[in-house]
Amino acid sequence: MAQEMTPTKTSLVTTDDCEDEDIQQRRFCAKNSMDRFGDDLCGHILSYLSLEDRFDCECVSKQFQRTVFESVVDITLHDPYVKRSRTDINDMQMLATIGHKCPHIHTIDCRRINKRNQKQLRKVLAIFRDNLRHIYCNLNRNTDKLWPKFGPMVTRIDRISLNTRQSLTHCHRLSRLRVHTLCDVFDDTFNELFVKNLQRIEFSYNKSDDKQLLSAFVAQNQTLRSVTIIDHKYEPHESWTEMGEQLSRLPQLRDLTLDVKLMDGQNSLNESLRAIGLKCWQLKRLSLTLGVYFRRLNNQSLDSLRFYCRLKRLDLTITAAIDDVFLDPLKLCHRLKHLTLNSWQMNEKLFVNCDKQWPRLQYLLITTNAITREGLDNISRLPALQTLVIKCWHFNKNLNDNVCQELSLRLMLSLARVWIISQDYQRCRHW
Numbered sequence: 424m425a426q427e428m429t430p431t432k433t434s435l436v437t438t439d440d441c442e443d444e445d446i447q448q449r450r451f452c453a454k455n456s457m458d459r460f461g462d463d464l465c466g467h468i469l470s471y472l473s474l475e476d477r478f479d480c481e482c483v484s485k486q487f488q489r490t491v492f493e494s495v496v497d498i499t500l501h502d503p504y505v506k507r508s509r510t511d512i513n514d515m516q517m518l519a520t521i522g523h524k525c526p527h528i529h530t531i532d533c534r535r536i537n538k539r540n541q542k543q544l545r546k547v548l549a550i551f552r553d554n555l556r557h558i559y560c561n562l563n564r565n566t567d568k569l570w571p572k573f574g575p576m577v578t579r580i581d582r583i584s585l586n587t588r589q590s591l592t593h594c595h596r597l598s599r600l601r602v603h604t605l606c607d608v609f610d611d612t613f614n615e616l617f618v619k620n621l622q623r624i625e626f627s628y629n630k631s632d633d634k635q636l637l638s639a640f641v642a643q644n645q646t647l648r649s650v651t652i653i654d655h656k657y658e659p660h661e662s663w664t665e666m667g668e669q670l671s672r673l674p675q676l677r678d679l680t681l682d683v684k685l686m687d688g689q690n691s692l693n694e695s696l697r698a699i700g701l702k703c704w705q706l707k708r709l710s711l712t713l714g715v716y717f718r719r720l721n722n723q724s725l726d727s728l729r730f731y732c733r734l735k736r737l738d739l740t741i742t743a744a745i746d747d748v749f750l751d752p753l754k755l756c757h758r759l760k761h762l763t764l765n766s767w768q769m770n771e772k773l774f775v776n777c778d779k780q781w782p783r784l785q786y787l788l789i790t791t792n793a794i795t796r797e798g799l800d801n802i803s804r805l806p807a808l809q810t811l812v813i814k815c816w817h818f819n820k821n822l823n824d825n826v827c828q829e830l831s832l833r834l835m836l837s838l839a840r841v842w843i844i845s846q847d848y849q850r851c852r853h854w
Contacts, residue, residue, distance in 0.1 A: 462486065467494075469487065469494070474525075477492060498551075500547065519550055544560075548573055558578065561583070562588070562591070566590075570593040574592075580601070591618055602626050605626055609639075616643050624647060625652075641669050645672075649678040650673070650680070652666070670699050671699045674704075677707050677708065679706060683713060692725075693723050696727035732757060734758060737753070737763070740765040750773050762781065762788070763787075766790075767791060777802065781805060785809045787805070792816050809840070811841045813842070813844065
């Protein structure tokens with residue numbers, strides 16, 4: 424259908440100085456030009472574009488030229504981007520153009536630049552150095568000489584190569600760090616700690632000497648808000664108990680992620696979680712990925728969740744066999760707003776009276792082997808649920824499209840999105 428055009432009204436009054444012509448032109452711009460939105464609104468709309476798309480839109484109008492780059496405050500440099508820009512990292516012409524057109528860039532993420540191209544990082548940082556306040560990078564031999572000058576701007580590090588950890592002494596504002604083990608942040612004699620007052624840390628806890636290192640690290644980083652520990656080895660009971668005691672000394676801890684392997688039958692995780700739950704009153708987000716030797720978890724592994732009544736988000740992934748009562752402690756987390764459950768075995772009694780157990784739950788994602796209509800009926804009673812995602816290999820025979828649509832209609836008043844994904848259907852159904 425053709426778009427209806429509204430003619431522009433103009434004045435019929437004539438004057439000697441042709442003022443009516445100027446009035447007509449101004450009225451035309453006011454009704455049909457992008458200028459009527461103002462630079463603030465135009466800049467906000469353009470802020471959703473990628474950097475490449477902004478260059479394409481620059482020629483649309485003078486208003487676009489004024490506003491298209493105003494909201495660019497950070498840039499991520501990586502090899503595919505350099506390749507798409509039809510330039511090599513050795514040729515600084517494209518980056519110099521970006522630096523000229525985007526004068527407000529204060530954050531550079533160069534963690535994706537490979538070692539071969541990192542030799543040119545000094546030239547890259549020099550282009551943006553006027554307003555530069557944050558650098559996200561990796562430490563390696565090719566960048567060692569940079570940090571006496573640019574180290575105070577480094578706030579995130581994802582990887583530290585061998586024999587480069589001494590460069591950490593120049594990174595006084597470092598707030599987020601990812602390392603293989605805690606040994607990477609100590610000197611060779613383990614007497615000096617190179618990083619202090621971090622906010623986020625991710626490391627592997629799988630060496631016998633981590634006990635002493637973790638104690639020294641926690642003492643100098645009481646500001647930690649987020650801790651991620653990844654362990655793909657089966658540590659003894661005492662190791663995890665000590666880890667829980669050390670983490671419980673972090674008064675500002677708000678986000679904890681544990682990806683661990685436990686020995687069959689041991690209950691060290693429960694003891695670790697108890698120590699953390701009793702002392703870390705600020706903890707709001709907990710993510711657990713649990714595996715076990717011989718593939719069976721102790722039934723009491725999650726009993727300490729009764730001390731986590733303040734949790735707002737819980738992500739739980741279980742890669743081992745469990746009993747029907749294993750997940751029952753989840754019912755005690757009454758303040759949850761976001762819950763993710765990934766386990767092939769799941770007793771649907773867990774969702775009986777779930778409207779009373781989780782009255783604030785807004786997001787629920789379930790990944791399991793099978794689910795029944797009764798389970799969906801119980802879930803549909805959650806009063807605050809807005810997003811429901813169910814992934815399962817098999818639906819019960821009495822569960823079909825009509826039942827799923829009925830569930831969506833029942834929750835329509837509060838539920839914004841429903842996804843039900845089944846291997847049986849070989850596709851995703853959403854409402």
